[in-house]
Structure formats: structure tokens, C-alpha cells
Amino acid sequence: MVLAVIDGDTMDVDLGGRRATVRFIGIDTPEKTGGYLPAECGGDAATLRTAELLPPGTEVHLQRDQELYDRYDRLLAYVYRAADGLFVNRYLVLDGYAGTMHFEPNTQHRAVLDTAEAAARAAGRGIWVDCGGPNQRLEGAS
Template sequence: MKSAKVKIGIILGTLLVGWGVYFQPTPIDSHREEEPAVHKTDVIVNPENLHGSYTVLRIYDGDTLTVNMNGQDESIRFCGIDAPEMDQPGGEESRDYLRALIGSNPVYLGSIKRDRWGRIVSEVFVKTDTGFLLTNTYMIRQGYALNWERYSRNCQHASLYQVAEGEQRQTEITQGIPPWEWRRGAR
């Protein structure tokens, strides 16, 4: 009799464990579209005119961050891209994507210029195993920023912005009002 109860206990235990594994709730993240791999044109093996390694202090939105440069906080505006404003649809998603992309990694800056507000305008790179990821074009390709042609032609890797735009993932950001029009009041 005791062995029959043990066998029934084992069978019931196995069924309950199997039931729990089979009906495990699916994590929300598992329904997300798989993220495309980094495109070969987004990684540059030996970028020219690369300026130092800088600690990111703050990421304001999808195209602006603050770094510590020689003991001073400097605002960096990504060359040639425009991400949604924080009050614009997709603004928070763009910022959060850039935060996840950079993480706690230092950034490297390409050619440096200053805009009329005193911000540094530059291409922004993150070191990878195979070279340096040009985050400007990667943000375009992933659909979290737009190629701002008016200014991207002045960037060192201007031709890569057009390539990224041609392969851009379609998102709320790419289908909505461009940020440069949003700022002018086309809300």
C-alpha cells in the first residue's frame, strides 16, 4: 500500500511540475520583434579624427547627451540626426533606446564643431569587439532617429547616413512628424 502511495505521489508531482512548466506565463519581452544585428556599415574599424574616451553623465534624448570632458560637463549633439523631442510621440522610446545602446560604456567623438548654442556637434562612437559603432547611423537604421539631411552632409561619414536611411526600420518615429517640423509647431 505504501509503495502505491509513493508511486501516485511521484506521478502527481511529475504532472504538477509538467503543468507548471507548460503553462508558465510568457514574459512580455518575448513578444518583441527581434532586434536586427549591427550592420557592417555601422561599425568602423579605425575611424579617423577620433577624440578621446568620455564618460556619459546624462542622456537627454535620442540625439543629445552630456559627457565629462577635461573636468567640464559638455553637451554633445549628434551630427546629422534628429530624434523626437521628449514631448513628441516616440521621444521617450528614442532616449531609452540610446541609453540601452550606450549603457555604461564610454563614448568616443569624431570631428568636433560647436553649434550656435555652444554644444559640441559630433559623430558619437561606442567601442565594440570589431571596431567602433557609429551610433548616429545605428539610431537611424533602428528607427529611433531620422537622417537630418540638411546637416548630415556635413558629417564625416555622410554617405553612411543615406545607407542607414534606406534600410531604416519603420516605427512610430519614422512614420510621424519629423522632429524639425514638430519644433516649428506642426503638432
């Protein structure tokens, strides 16, 4: 169950009474304002959209890949909303809130995510039209 969205590609969940931070595999959303890194174009929108998709209390299914944790001790997962099966990682890319970011060996859904990114670019959705792509620092962001 979702406890809180941290940013566009990270959330806290309850795993059987234990709080765990989950990093969505295969995607990267821009950095939000007020985070640890300088804010990027589209970061606040991505965080808001993820929070709309996964409000606290939302039941999710987490699918792992080859590695269970990243170097920051975050659980790595493909995230599916339990109520309707929405593949959240794919949706965020397809709707232009995220770009793909693949790290071997965690590439089980690489083709699906790459296809979603190509569709978002072609349609001019989100960060592709608003920002010129991912990782574009906001003016004046430090």
C-alpha cells in the first residue's frame, strides 16, 4: 500500500508493516523543486501526477527485476496499480512525465518503456514539448 509519493519516480510503501522506499525501474522523472538535487523542468508536474495516480492508501503490486535494491537501499520495482492494473512506470513515460533510464541487468520491460517514450516524443507530450526533453534544469535552480 502507498504511504506517500516522494517524487515522480519514488514512493514510500507499507510492506507488511514495514516502511520501504520504492524507486520505479526503467524511468527517470525530472527533479522536483525543493528536492536534494537542482530542480528540473517538469519535476513538479511529474511529482503531482504520480501523487494523483498513487494517493496514500492505494494498493499496488510491485514487480521486481534482477536486482532488489539500488545503491541508496531503495527497493527497485515496476509498479502496477492493483485496482485496474495500470503499469505506472509505462504510463508516466507514455504521458510525457518521464523518460526512460535503463540500468543493466534491470531491463525486463526495456522494449515496452522505449516504445512508450518514442510515442510520447512523437506526440509532443509533457517534457518533450514543455522542456525539450528530460534533465533540463529550471532557470535559477541551484
